[in-house]
Amino acid sequence: MAESERGPRKEIADRLKELIESRGYTLKDLEEKMGRGRGYVAEALRGSKRLTVELVVEVAAALDADPQQVFSPPRRRHGWSSEIAEEGAGGAGDAELPASMQDASEVLQALLLTLAEQGVVSVAEVEARLRQLRARGSVA
Secondary structure, X not given: OOOOOOOHHHHXXXXXXXXXXXXXXXXXXXXXXXXXXXXXXXXXXXXXXXXXXXXXXXXXXXXXXXXXXXXXXXXXXXXXXXXXXXXXXXXXXXXXOOHHHOOOOHHHHHHHHHHHHOOOOOHHHHHHHHHHHHHHOOOO
């Protein structure tokens, strides 16, 4: 497969490579951990042999990871959606800012609501972190 070709197989292989690297493994180390011969995983990731569901699940298990991380498309990485930009509204769906965050700048409020809307972080998680920081005296 040419490097420029994209498709589900290539995307899954790329996500699997990222997972392997994020866990601190080289392909050689991973194949040894799995008790497989050299090239068992590497050839599938390169496209010289089939990348099967079974192989993805086996690799994920060896990495103590959820296979869903490999099969699911990554979250959107770009900024504001076009409908938000066109409407000029921040539309955060069901997310609402607690009173403790309503004094924050409009930019920070918009950013937090957008991240919550995208599923990156919940408002409740940010509020809990803020309480932790305040308890340690890290923020006012």
